[in-house]
Amino acid sequence: MGRVLGSVRARAAAGATVVVALALIAAGTAVLLVLRSNLQGQAGLQAEVAAREVAARIATGTAYGTLDLPDGDEHPVVVTDDDGRVLAVGEDVRAVDGKPVGRAQQGAGSAGPGRSGDDEGGDDDDDVDVGGLGPGEVDGDVRYRDGTADVGGVVADYRFAVVEAKDARGERATVRAGSALAPERNAVGSVRTAMLIGLPLLLVVVAGVTWLVTRRALRPVEGIRGEMAAITASTDLSRRVPVPSSWDEIGRLARTTNETLAALESSVERQRRFVADASHELRSPIASLRTQLEVGVAHPELLDVPGAVEDTVRLQRLAADLLLLARLDAGERCAQVRVDLAAMVREERSQRVGDRVLVRVGELVGVEVAGSRSQLARVLGNLLDNAQRHAASSVRVAVGREGEWAVLRVDDDGPGVPVGERERIFERFVRLDDARARDDGGAGLGLAIARDVAVRHGGSLAVREGSVFELRLPVAG
Template identity: 80%
Template structure:
């Protein structure tokens, strides 16, 4: 149960339901307020019409006991003078706001909350009315009335007038608020009944829609769990036909699995090749040492030293590749390529093929001098291995890039092999003796170092290797 409530479907359903509930509650309250205001305005207009009708009779000189007043059930009407004494009242009207109504009695304060009931100029700013005039300013307020023994709420309009003799009177006419209250109550009850039902529908629809939308995600999760359990990286998660976020997630997941499978396979090949490469010099060295123990005079010291040096170089290459694979970033020092070329080539005077110095453009790059020198050394070793008479190295400036080029007069690399040679433990000269041909790690290390320095390493033409690096600054 707790797992179901904590799922994305449950959270989405609860969230959508809460949002819809808040929106509906706010909308319902606004509707009720607008409806109540509109119905009260209608009741006030009805009361105003009844009050104006009675005030018109008084202004034209109709006697108070001859006034045509509506029935109390229809609209309670009370006419009072300036002192609040009742001059006329509708049939069955017994009290207003809890105060008795009867001819000659005082019906409480006859002044409305909105304006002064006295038509005389009493210092309050009211307009002075002449005989037979009606004040256009009508006061409206809510109150209660007892009509025939039944107390109900009404909307009262207070109309000021003067009769033909100049007596100021106030006509208070009411319109029942019961219809308004009934209408508001009906709408409120309908909302209270419909709101829970609507929220149930919203929650159910959201649950179903979310469940359907997340069904591919569950498929992806299940397949990923199976892949983890089986360690079979060749498997792929199902890709839905939709072009939405879930579809992109599935495709990205498959791309990640493919990259992971490639990386793991590459690592396996690397370990296997490294083990194979290490086995040969170790076995040779062991054989020589075992022979030396039995027959010291037969010890091949130069051969043992050569095997040891080769083993040392191979171990250093493997260690550097491991650091590069682990994401080791080069230092951010400045390296002058031209100076590095002169220094490294000066140590190769005794090489089988001489190294010539070509154009050396000035410029610095950011990175590790040791790693860049290793790249240059690997490129020179590769060139000397295939050169006939000469090897040339140069540095040229091309815009924001510095290009270090190593070329030789050898046969060059076939076009279809120019990318394969940068793979680890790959040698094109398979017929060459292993001792002379190296382990096939030099160019792979050189490219990895170039990439981690923000540059590239490629075969520009058959026998020209070009290292491009961004110029510092």
């Protein structure tokens, strides 16, 4: 059960159902309030019309005993004077708000049984200042109140309208006419019942439609999840997740997932090649060193000590290169110090002894960059070593500035790098055939390390025309 409720489809259906339920409840409540208000207003209007018709007859001089009052079942009407005496009452109207107003209480000169300090005509809300009215006039104001009336023994709720008028003799008469509220309540009750029945059904429909639509929309996601699970189980990174034809968020998710899988496959393949190439490069010097040591143990006079030392140095350099590449791949942040490239070139040149070709220094512009001095010196050393292996008689290094870039160039008079190989030579363990023939022990990692360091420092390393290697680094701020 928890798994079902935890699904996206269940949460979406539940959320949509709750939102629709709240909206329908709010809308239904508003509809009921407006309907009730309108029906009450309609009942009040009907009561006012009935009251004004009776008041108009009184104002025109119609005697109270001959007033044509509406049927009590339709509009109960009671006419009282200033003293609260009942002057006229509708047929079958026995009481209003629980106070008897039957014809037995009508009188022209006495208060009658219906007269009391708190009777119908004596209520505070019936006291109206009609001093401005003259004989035969009807007050333009009307007041409303809700109450009960007993018509033919049946007590019901009514909306009463109270209108004041003066007869031809100038005596005030208060006309109270009512309109039944039962139709309004029946209508509101019917609408409320319909809403209570229809709301659950509508919510069931909303939940079902949301569930189906969400299921259809998330079907590609399930396909992506299933394929990713299969890839994880098989470790086959060449597989790809299905891409829907739509260009919505799910389609973009599938395409991004495939791009990630492609990058991961490339990274894993590069790592495998790296391990294989490293094992291959380590095998030769280790085997050579072991052979020399075994010969030395059996025949000490035949031990090639310089050769053993050379193989050991080669192993040491290779291990250092592999360690640096591992640190670069791990994203290790280099130290941020200001490095003067011109000063670094002079120092590196002064420390190089035993080079096959003399390194000449061209123009050296004093420009500073930010980064690791040891790693940048390693880049310069690798570029000079590469130039020494390919140069015929000349190696030259220079430093300049182009806008916000510091530029270090190393070139030689060798045969140059073919155009089709100018990117491949920066791959790890790659050595061109000519270079391999003249190699003095390099493992094909120098240029790869140089480019990785340049990129980590926000720069670039590329081969320009012929055999010119150009290192670009941003000038220190």
